[in-house]
Amino acid sequence: QVQLVESGGGLVQAGGSLRLSCAASGRAFGGYTMGWFRQAPGKEREIVAAIRWSDYNTYYADSVKGRFTISRDNAKNTADLQMSRLKPEDTAIYYCAARRYGDLWPEQYDNWGQGTQVTVSS
Secondary structure: OOOEEOOOOOEEEEEOOOEEEEEEOOHHHEEEEEEEEOOOOOOEEEEEEEEEOOOOOEEOOOOOOEEEEEEEEEEOOOOEEEEEEOOOHEEEEEEEEEEOOOOOOOOOOOOEEEEEEEEOOO
């Protein structure tokens, strides 16, 4: 198991940028595929991006391709989500998730952070 803590959320104007960070503690971070998910009010949780443990291959939802970038630093036990050209529809609670030796998506992520709020004003 890993414990995950997100940071970096906040309020930003449309067109702006934010960087979310997920700090992990616990078992060897390098063996975990990391994902970022989001849940907007009244909507189901959806995957945003993921980065695989073995080859650093990435996955992005169509809605964020070209605007968001996921990265990881195994030395620091972190997985970041750089968000650019933000839109009001990106407003949601963003969650970090992890799956040991997991694939990108679909995958049953079983370690979750508590989430961080991102609000994009128009």
